[in-house]
Amino acid sequence: MAPGPVVDRTAQNVERVSQDLRSVYSSGKTKSVEWRVSQLKSLLRITTHYEKDILEALRSDLNKPELEAFSHEVYGVSSSCELALKELHRWMMPEKVKTSMINFPSTGEIVSEPLGVVLVISTWNYPFKLSLDPVIGAIAAGNAVVLKPSEVAPATSSLMSNLLGEYMDPSAVKVVEGGVPETTALLEQKWDKIFYTGNSKIGRIILTAAAKHLTPVVLELGGKCPVVVDSNIDLKVAARRIISGKWACNSGQTCVSPDYIVTTKEYALKLVDALSCELENFYGKDPLLSNDLSSIINSRHFDRLTKLLDDEKVSGKVVIGGQRDRDKLKIAPTVLLDVSQDSLVMNEEIFGPLLPIVTVAKIEESIGLINTKEKPLAAYMFTNDKKLKEEFIRSVSAGGMCINEIALHLAEHTLPFGGVGESGMGAYHGKFSFDAFSHKKPVLQRGFNGDVAARYPPYTPWKLKFLKAMLSGNILSILRALIGW
Amino acid sequence: MEEGFEGLSQSLSGLKRTFRSGKTRGVEWRKAQLRALLKFLAENEAQIFEALKQDLGKHPIGVVKKSADHALLHIQKWMAPKRANYHYFCFHQELKYCQNHWALYLYLDPGISPSHQHARLCLNAQSLFIWTSAVKVIEGGSDVAEQLLQQRWDKIFFTGSPRVGRIIMSAAAKHLTPVTLELGGKCPVILDSFSGSDFKVAVKRIAGGKWGPCAGQACIGIDYVLVQQNLAPVLVESLKSCIKKFYGENVKTLQSICRIVNKHHFDRIRNLLEEPGVAASIVYGGSMDQDNLMIEPTILLDPPLDAQIMTEEIFGPLLPIVTLDKIEESIDFINERPKPLAIYAFTKNKKLKDQILQETSSGSVTFNDAIIQFICDTLPFGGIGQSGFGRYHGKYSFDTFSHEKAVLHRTFFPEFEPRYPPWNDFKLDFIRLAYNLDYVGLLLLLLGLRRIFTPNRSR
Numbered sequence: 001m002a003p004g005p006v007v008d009r010t011a012q013n014v015e016r017v018s019q020d021l022r023s024v025y026s027s028g029k030t031k032s033v034e035w036r037v038s039q040l041k042s043l044l045r046i047t048t049h050y051e052k053d054i055l056e057a058l059r060s061d062l063n064k065p066e067l068e069a070f071s072h073e074v075y076g077v078s079s080s081c082e083l084a085l086k087e088l089h090r091w092m093m094p095e096k097v098k099t100s101m102i103n104f105p106s107t108g109e110i111v112s113e114p115l116g117v118v119l120v121i122s123t124w125n126y127p128f129k130l131s132l133d134p135v136i137g138a139i140a141a142g143n144a145v146v147l148k149p150s151e152v153a154p155a156t157s158s159l160m161s162n163l164l165g166e167y168m169d170p171s172a173v174k175v176v177e178g179g180v181p182e183t184t185a186l187l188e189q190k191w192d193k194i195f196y197t198g199n200s201k202i203g204r205i206i207l208t209a210a211a212k213h214l215t216p217v218v219l220e221l222g223g224k225c226p227v228v229v230d231s232n233i234d235l236k237v238a239a240r241r242i243i244s245g246k247w248a249c250n251s252g253q254t255c256v257s258p259d260y261i262v263t264t265k266e267y268a269l270k271l272v273d274a275l276s277c278e279l280e281n282f283y284g285k286d287p288l289l290s291n292d293l294s295s296i297i298n299s300r301h302f303d304r305l306t307k308l309l310d311d312e313k314v315s316g317k318v319v320i321g322g323q324r325d326r327d328k329l330k331i332a333p334t335v336l337l338d339v340s341q342d343s344l345v346m347n348e349e350i351f352g353p354l355l356p357i358v359t360v361a362k363i364e365e366s367i368g369l370i371n372t373k374e375k376p377l378a379a380y381m382f383t384n385d386k387k388l389k390e391e392f393i394r395s396v397s398a399g400g401m402c403i404n405e406i407a408l409h410l411a412e413h414t415l416p417f418g419g420v421g422e423s424g425m426g427a428y429h430g431k432f433s434f435d436a437f438s439h440k441k442p443v444l445q446r447g448f449n450g451d452v453a454a455r456y457p458p459y460t461p462w463k464l465k466f467l468k469a470m471l472s473g474n475i476l477s478i479l480r481a482l483i484g485w
Numbered sequence: 486m487e488e489g490f491e492g493l494s495q496s497l498s499g500l501k502r503t504f505r506s507g508k509t510r511g512v513e514w515r516k517a518q519l520r521a522l523l524k525f526l527a528e529n530e531a532q533i534f535e536a537l538k539q540d541l542g543k544h545p546i547g548v549v550k551k552s553a554d555h556a557l558l559h560i561q562k563w564m565a566p567k568r569a570n571y572h573y574f575c576f577h578q579e580l581k582y583c584q585n586h587w588a589l590y591l592y593l594d595p596g597i598s599p600s601h602q603h604a605r606l607c608l609n610a611q612s613l614f615i616w617t618s619a620v621k622v623i624e625g626g627s628d629v630a631e632q633l634l635q636q637r638w639d640k641i642f643f644t645g646s647p648r649v650g651r652i653i654m655s656a657a658a659k660h661l662t663p664v665t666l667e668l669g670g671k672c673p674v675i676l677d678s679f680s681g682s683d684f685k686v687a688v689k690r691i692a693g694g695k696w697g698p699c700a701g702q703a704c705i706g707i708d709y710v711l712v713q714q715n716l717a718p719v720l721v722e723s724l725k726s727c728i729k730k731f732y733g734e735n736v737k738t739l740q741s742i743c744r745i746v747n748k749h750h751f752d753r754i755r756n757l758l759e760e761p762g763v764a765a766s767i768v769y770g771g772s773m774d775q776d777n778l779m780i781e782p783t784i785l786l787d788p789p790l791d792a793q794i795m796t797e798e799i800f801g802p803l804l805p806i807v808t809l810d811k812i813e814e815s816i817d818f819i820n821e822r823p824k825p826l827a828i829y830a831f832t833k834n835k836k837l838k839d840q841i842l843q844e845t846s847s848g849s850v851t852f853n854d855a856i857i858q859f860i861c862d863t864l865p866f867g868g869i870g871q872s873g874f875g876r877y878h879g880k881y882s883f884d885t886f887s888h889e890k891a892v893l894h895r896t897f898f899p900e901f902e903p904r905y906p907p908w909n910d911f912k913l914d915f916i917r918l919a920y921n922l923d924y925v926g927l928l929l930l931l932l933g934l935r936r937i938f939t940p941n942r943s944r
Contacts, residue, residue, distance in 0.1 A: 026820070028844065067908040067916065075920050097863040106857075108864050113846060115869070192870070204658050211654035214647060214666065216874040221661075234897035244904055282906040292906035371505075393892055395507070400891035408893055415891035421639065425663040427889070440876070442864035443842065446854040448683040456693055457731035457741030471860070472554070 010178070014185040017174055021117045021144040024171045031114060031142045035169070036088060039139045042167040043132065044081040047074055050163060054128055057155040061127065063295035063329075068248060073129040076411075080133055083413055083430060084140040091140065091434045099444070102470045106446045112438040114142035115216075116192030121183065121206070123197045124152035124297055125253045131160060134195045134218075135173070137433025143193075144172040148186055151179040152297060191215050193437060197255075199349075200422050218426030218436055221419050222349050223376035223399075224259040227406070228366040228392065230383035231267045238382040238404070239274035242355075243282060245380075245406025247333045251294040252353040253301075256378040256400075256407045259350050262366035265359040272337060272357070276320050279333050287332040288325050295329040296352060302329050305352040309334065313343035314356075321353075363388065367395050375399075375421035380406055399423050493629075496621055497636055503618040512561055518620065519557045526553070541699060542744035542779075555862050555879055563883045566892075638662050640886060644704070645669075646798075647871050665875030665885055668868055669798045670825035670848075671708040674855065675815045675841065677832035678716050685723065687831040687853065692727040694829065694855025696782045700743040701802040702750070704872075705827050707855055708799050711815040714808040721784060721806065725769050728782045736772040736781040744778045745801065751778050754801035762789040766805075813837065816844050824848075824870035829855045848872050 029035055047054070051074050058064040058073060084091075094109040118138050122131035131149045138145040147164070149157035161175040176182055187194075187209035196206045197220040210217045227242060246258045263271055283290040296302040306324060308314075314336055321334035331353050339346055339356040346356060360366055363383075370379065379398035383389050389403055399419040400409045409415050413430025428436045452470075454463040462481070469477035508514055526533070623629065634641075634656035643653045644667040657664045674691055678684075695707040712720055732742045745751040755773060758764050763785065764771070770783030785805045788794055794805060809815060812832075819828065826848040830841050838852060848868040851858045858864055859878075867876030877885050903912035903919075914935065918926040929935040 031843070065906075065908060067906075067913050070913065071904075071916050071920070075917075079920070097861075099861050099863065103857055103861055106854075106861075108861060110865065111842060116846070200661060203661055207658035207661065208655055211651050211658055214650055214654065214668070214871060214873070219661065237897045237900060240900075240905055248904075248906060284907070290907070292908050393890075394510075397888065398890065400893075402893040403895065404897060405893060405895040408895070409891050412891075412893065415893065416889055417891065420888040420890070422661055425661070439846065439869045440865060441842075441847070441869075442849040442858060442861075442866070443852070444849070444854070444858045444861060444864060445852045446857070448686045448853060451686050451689070455697075456689055457697070459741045 010181050011185040011188065014176065014182065014189060017146060017176060018117065018189040018191075021146065021172065021174065025114075025117050025144040030139075030144050030172050033088065033092065035172075036139055036142055037085065039168055039173065040081050040085050040088070040136065043136065043139075044078055044085070046163045046167050047078040047081065047132075050159075053159060054156075057159045058128065060155040061124070061153040062250065062253075062297060064250065065292045065294065067292075068250065068294065072249070073126055076126075076129040077132045077136070080136045080413070080429075080433070084136055084434070087431065088140055091431055094443075097442075103444065103446070105450050106444055108442065108444050111441045111443055112141070112434070113441050115437055115439055117144045117146070118193040118195065118437060119146050119148065119186060119189075119191040121148045121186075121194070121196045121198070122150055124150040125250050125255075127153035127156035128160065130197045130220075131156075134197075134428060134433065134436075137428055138193075138195070138437045139173070140434050141437035143437050145174075146186065146191075147173075147175045148183060149175065149177060151177065193217065195426075195428075195436070196220065200424075203424065218418070218428065219424040220255070220417075220426075220428075221377065221422065221424040222255040222351065223419070223423040224346075224349055224373055225256055225376045225378045225380065225398075226366075226370045226373075227258040227261045228363065228370075228379075228381040228383070229261055229263040229267065229271055230363050230381070230385055230388060231264065232384055233382050233404075235270060235274045236278070239271070239278045241382075241404075241406050243275065243278055243333070246355055247279075247293065247353055248282070249407065251296065251331070251333075252355070253294070253297060253351050254407070256410060257351075258355060258380065258406060259376070260346065261355060261357045262360060262369055263357060264363050265361060268337060268357055268359050272319050272335060275335055279320060283333065286323075287321065288323055288328070288330050293330065293333075293353075296331060297329075299326070299329065301352065302326060302331070305331055305350070305354060308345045308348075308350065308352075308354060311344045314339050314345055317356075364391070367392060370396050375419070375423055377419045377423040378402070378407065378409070397421070493623070493632055493636070496623070499618055500621065509619050512564060515560055516557060519553050519560070522553050523557070541702075541746055542742070552862070552878070552882075556883070559880065560883070563880055640664070642875075642877075642885070643667065647873075650873065665867070665877065666873040667704065667866075667875070667877075668826070668871065668873035669704040669800065670823060670868065670872040671798050672705060672825045672827045672829065672847075673815070673819055674707050674710040675812065675819075675828070675830040675832065675837075676710055676712040676716065676720065677812050677830070677834055677837060678713060679833055683833075684719075688720065688723040688727055690854050691829075691831070692724060692731060692782075695804050696728070696732065696742055696802055698856055700745065700780070700782075701804075702743065702746060702800050703856075705856055705859055706800075707804070707829060708825070709795070709805040709807060711807050711809060711812070711818060713812045714810060717786060717806060717808045721768055721786060724784055724804070728769070728784075732782060736774045736779055737777075739779060739781060742779075742782070742802070745780055746778075748778065750801070751775065751780070754780060754799070754803065757792075757794040757797075757799065757801075757803060758783075760789070760792045760794070763792050763794055770802075813840070816840055819845050819847075824868070824872055826868045826872040827851060827855075827858065846870070 054074055055066050055069045058069040092112060094111045097108040097110060099106045099108040120134045127150055131147055135145055135147055149160055151157060157177050161177050164173060164175050176186060190213040194206060194210050194215055194217045196203060200221045203219045203221050207217055229238060242258055246252050249257050283293055287293055296305060317336040317339050319335050319337045321332040323332040334354045336356040338359055345354060360369060375397045377399040379396050379401050381389060381392045382404050393401060397420055400417060402409050410417055416427035416432040417429040418424055418427030426436055454466040466481040469481040637660040641653060641657050641662055641664045643650060647668045650666040650668050654664055691707060695701055698706045732739045745754060766785040766788040768784050768786045770781045772781045780802050783803045785803060787808055788805050794803060824846050828845060828847040828850045831853050832838060842850060846869060849858050859866060862879030865876035865881040866878040867873060875885060903915040914930055918930060926935060
């Protein structure tokens with residue numbers, strides 16, 4: 001970390017950024033439809049015109065294959081922009097509500113207004129998408145926004161800083177690059193909302209900082225996402241989808257990637273065979289040579305993952321993979337079978353290409369096992385058993401769920417994406433992003449006619465009777481009160 | 486006091502066990518609890534009124550009953566999973582999100598020392614709930630609250646001051662517990678000019694909105710009034726005559742108005758009037774009866790803007806009137822201060838209404854009335870900025886204590902090959918075209934003709 005004066009300058013810079021944004025927001029500029037549309041169009045232009053640069057930056061930061069980078073990140077952002085542009089007018093429209101008899105005559109509506117100046121703190125595994133998706137929501141809702149991309153993905157951070165600086169309105173959309181000192185300085189400021197994607201340890205720091213200013217937050221955290229694999233299913237398809245959601249998503253470095261599998265003792269070997277066969281189809285005999293597998297982000301995480309593999313409690317449990325190359329920061333897709341609950345790999349979010357399988361005697365026991373752990377961001381089940389599926393949905397609490405699929409619920413903008421418990425709070429995607437950055441302000445309009453004397457003092461028993469009748473909404477009671485019955 | 490510190494952990498474990506048993510999830514259990522609450526309200530009405538009278542000198546009303554009735558009527562609808570539309574090109578999907586509710590929530594009320602009646606009522610309330618293992622009342626002051634905050638909850642719902650709201654949120658941060666904070670603020674009235682009988686109604690509603698809710702001790706109660714200078718004298722006179730008619734003239738014999746909750750708050754409010762310049766701005770009232778903790782409705786005209794009475798939430802029966810050259814200046818006045826829980830604007834001027842809606846920010850806005858938004862179940866109730874975050878009432882209460890869980894259902898057929906490695910240009914092209922729903926392009930690609938027809942793809 002740099003010495004004192006640089007830290008002070010950071011704090012001053014950040015304070016100035018916050019103040020500048022606040023005065024621009026107060027001018028009302030970001031509230032207009034025209035401004036929001038122009039900014040969304042600029043973001044879309046960046047995503048389409050600079051696709052090649054974005055893919056290169058992602059390859060540089062994460063060794064991310066082009067198909068992953070395109071479909072998860074570039075397409076993800078451009079489709080969010082297009083959706084927001086298409087739906088913005090409808091999202092911005094006030095929602096009319098019915099008002100009750102006690103307020104008669106009146107009209108009610110709920111108006112969406114921006115929160116003000118918001119802070120988006122992003123992460124390194126999907127550095128483009130997880131930075132810009134929340135920014136799209138913030139802009140669509142009419143806020144001024146500061147984006148703090150992750151310093152762990154420097155090429156993407158720098159690219160976004162340059163492109164947003166060039167194409168967006170710099171008075172209302174700012175990128176502050178940097179690491180811990182910059183983030184700390186940002187958290188000292190007062191924001192109208194903080195949107196954070198990352199881990200639960202930092203999530204707590206963010207929430208504590210937000211508490212000083214009573215700032216509401218969205219925390220998109222992680223967790224150990226379980227996959228329950230029942231028998232009597234199309235095992236080949238299930239294996240392919242598990243692989244796709246695990247290793248074809250940034251080598252398992254994804255908040256919604258399968259973290260561990262639960263299946264019956266009888267079925268486990270069949271599953272291992274299916275995974276082994278499809279892994280070879282996807283990545284070849286030596287996966288470390290495949291160009292379609294992302295690397296581990298840095299040596300710190302590489303060492304963290306190899307420590308999990310070298311834990312003596314899992315020795316002898318590796319049934320697929322286990323190869324590693326520290327120079328290239330690559331670990332082969334690795335499956336472990338029958339790991340014990342007290343091993344390291346079962347007690348922290350793996351966030352990498354290791355997939356333990358835990359076995360149970362009966363598949364129904366998987367639900368109890370999952371519920372002994374913290375609530376994950378996602379939970380998955382492969383089954384054709386309707387009763388088991390319903391029990392799973394009813395009994396397991398998770399941010400979101402897929403049945404017979406992995407992670408695809410993120411792609412549906414009509415579904416809210418967010419965590420619960422340790423996996424976070426709040427949600428976004430699609431209109432939920434707009435709502436996350438809006439204040440839904442109720443507006444009640446009354447006229448002066450029909451003023452009810454019963455509401456004013458001096459209070460009498462008759463007035464009480466009448467008011468109770470009005471609150472009940474029961475016409476008969478109201479009539480009886482009126483005639484003094 | 487039922488619990489004490491020692492019983493607290495046991496109570497909490499008991500609650501968790503009950504939740505995990507699944508008993509609280511069924512609609513029948515929920516309806517049974519709501520019916521039990523209604524029964525409690527009906528059978529104990531007189532005692533409730535007596536307890537409120539003892540604590541606050543309050544007059545009875547039936548809002549809790551209305552909320553319970555509303556919930557009972559709608560609960561099944563609220564619980565049903567919602568289907569979401571999909572347009573993604575994967576077939577055979579169903580999207581739902583369903584309510585999966587919180588295990589445990591902690592509802593904290595600001596600590597006011599309970600009367601004996603209050604304590605007895607709490608115990609009665611608790612005993613009427615069918616599953617007392619799932620609903621508990623824990624009484625006490627800040628020491629008990631601190632103990633409660635050290636525990637891990639799935640949600641905390643707090644109503645009270647911003648100062649304590651910060652403490653609650655910081656404590657919640659340790660466990661990543663989401664919170665709803667219903668705080669306060671200085672709720673202003675913007676009073677425009679208009680004539681005759683409508684003005685009289687407006688003044689009645691302002692008086693009712695100031696001194697009606699608990700003598701001003703309400704988060705949504707009117708805090709101060711903004712009015713154009715030329716209107717101030719007639720406003721003051723009209724308010725005076727309203728006060729005399731509603732409440733009486735002598736502080737010792739006031740009717741239909743609450744007292745101040747305790748000596749601490751009585752002294753706090755009295756101190757507001759003792760700042761330099763503030764007492765001099767009193768144009769009506771100011772008398773106090775310390776023995777009965779009564780403060781008469783008091784009007785002040787243009788007290789100093791930097792005095793505490795104008796910088797802090799009054800939460801009492803003092804009503805400052807601030808005069809402006811033009812009523813439109815009220816917008817800047819409000820924006821220079823923390824966002825309030827509610828703005829009340831009495832005006833028929835559409836342009837002013839639009840300006841207020843677009844240029845100010847508050848928990849809610851009510852035109853031509855005050856307080857009444859509280860009983861409209863279709864409108865969310867909550868704050869923004871210093872006045873809090875989160876919301877409740879009606880279905881919003883249900884939602885506040887629920888997790889909306891997205892569930893995607895898929896079948897094993899059909900499969901989409903290009904999503905699987907090893908990847909190549911064909912698969913990348915296919916995905917691009919499929920995502921853009923470019924069916925012609927897809928056809929050309931599949932026929933191997935796309936490269937002939939595709940323009941040169943450069944930046």
